[in-house]
Amino acid sequence: MQIQSKLIDKAVKELARLPGLGRKSALRNILYLLRQNPTQTIELSSALVDLVENIKRCKVCHVHTEDEICGICANPQRDQKLICVVEDIRDVLAIENTGQFRGVYHVLGGLISPMEGIGPGQLTLAALEQRINSGEIDEILLALSATAEGDTTNFYIYRKLKDLPIKVTTIARGISVGDDLEYADEITLARSILHRVEYKGS
Amino acid sequence: MQIQSKLIDKAVKELARLPGLGRKSALRNILYLLRQNPTQTIELSSALVDLVENIKRCKVCHVHTEDEICGICANPQRDQKLICVVEDIRDVLAIENTGQFRGVYHVLGGLISPMEGIGPGQLTLAALEQRINSGEIDEILLALSATAEGDTTNFYIYRKLKDLPIKVTTIARGISVGDDLEYADEITLARSILHRVEYKGS
Structure with a gap:
């Protein structure tokens, strides 16, 4: 053409x-x-x-913003002791849309991927460590993709934090709401059995 | 979001x-x-x-160009007596890609469409008439879409030109090269029979 x-x-x-x-x-x-x-x-x-x-990065959580500190980090209503670790701003938007999270975020800017040559040094992991060491953090919630890269990154962060008095959690993996059990893949189904939760009748 | x-x-x-x-x-x-x-x-x-x-419109053919007169209209190698009437620049590109057309173009900028409220006045039809009246044109080749709007516009131009000593042609409608006959729609098949051409063995 x-x-x-x-x-x-x-x-x-x-x-x-x-x-x-x-x-x-x-x-x-x-x-x-x-x-x-x-x-x-x-x-x-x-x-x-x-x-x-x-556009800059928020000095605290590294999300894209035009301010020095983003609206979420600057909001006194948010729980600054609970940090949700995500890959990029799209995950922040997705989680904000649920209305279920009242903590703050930490945007990694990617996932550890030896295949694509992305090591821990290219992510904001050092800033995350610094944030944890300098602040009073109760819990780190890892909300990364359910992929090999996500799992590698989860494990890397877990290893760094395991000796600190901080609760490290990940978002639940399981059968999506509305999904047929017979079409779920075996690993997801296996995990949903391993991580079964008590039924409270609601 | x-x-x-x-x-x-x-x-x-x-x-x-x-x-x-x-x-x-x-x-x-x-x-x-x-x-x-x-x-x-x-x-x-x-x-x-x-x-x-x-970006402007070519003063002669109304195609998008940054020059006063586009490269095709300004090319002395092109047959200025054969004008191909098309809807927009994409059709010019498509026809140029075939390498089979050595005339010049006239870009209407749309098709007559009573449904969308597009009348002849919104197209470059007056400029086409002027071009025909002022120049020595041998043939007008109508290369518009095979839709109701294309047919309406074809007929409108044909009526305007039918008393002038100018040959008015349209591109052939028929079975696409590579198409199975059984899957062709009836109107296309009927037209391809009506407008059958002599088989020259090549």
């Missing part, structure tokens, strides 16, 4: 670098923008520039 | 206005950009601004 216009070609090329957008859908989006009022494109561009120029 | 950061929220909102991108994939793309070198986002933004600020 050879585009005659250098400007369209350049915009398509740049937009197609986003994950999940190929050249065809990038061109479709560019033509869509050309049909709209130019202010829409200007707004999009300035929002993107504003983003990369002004 | 409530995003704590106003900057991320704004960027997601703007990006999610593109067709085919929901809020979830927009957020995924924004987080991807935040993980990359900021120059990538700056490049994307400036390509978009450059686009809407500098």
Whole structure:
């Protein structure tokens, strides 16, 4: 697909670098923008520039924010003694949406992955340790993906903390609400039996 | 999904206005950009601004271009007496990719669609008429979509031109190359029989 216009070609090329957008859908989006009022494109561009120029990491939990300290860390209503360790901001959003967590977060910025060459040094693990050593932390809740990388990272953090007087918990693994038992994989089913909880009739 | 950061929220909102991108994939793309070198986002933004600020329509064929007259119209090798009428720049790209067309184009910018409230006045039909009246045109090739809107627009142009000494053609409708006859719809099959061509053994 050879585009005659250098400007369209350049915009398509740049937009197609986003994950999940190929050249065809990038061109479709560019033509869509050309049909709209130019202010829409200007707004999009300035929002993107504003983003990369002004977004920082929260000094406490390392979540993306434009403030020195994010809204959750700065909120006195949140339990600062309970830290939930997550991979990135999407997990923070997902957990916040449940409305069930009143503690604070620590964003690792990834998971330990020898396959992808990501070691503990590239994550915010040192900052987490420092946070634990300097503050009065009661509990660390590990809320990482149920993958090999998530398990490796869980184990790494657990090993670092096991001698400290801190409770280390992980989110429960088990059968998803609404799932048929017969379609659950064996490992999940096995874990849900191992970690069975007392039935309280509610 | 409530995003704590106003900057991320704004960027997601703007990006999610593109067709085919929901809020979830927009957020995924924004987080991807935040993980990359900021120059990538700056490049994307400036390509978009450059686009809407500098892209024009070719004065002859109305295709998107940054020049007064597009590369195809300005090319002396192209047959200026054969005009292919298309809906938008994507059709120009598709036809150019075949390498089978040596004439020039006329981009309508849409199709007549009473359902969507698009009348002949919103398209570049007046410019097409002017172009035909002022130049020495031998043939108009209608290459519009095989839809009700395409047919309506074909008929509208045909009626305008039928008293002029100009050949009006349309691209052939028939069975796609590689298609099984039994799976072709009846209208396409009927048309392919009506418009049968002499078999020359090649």
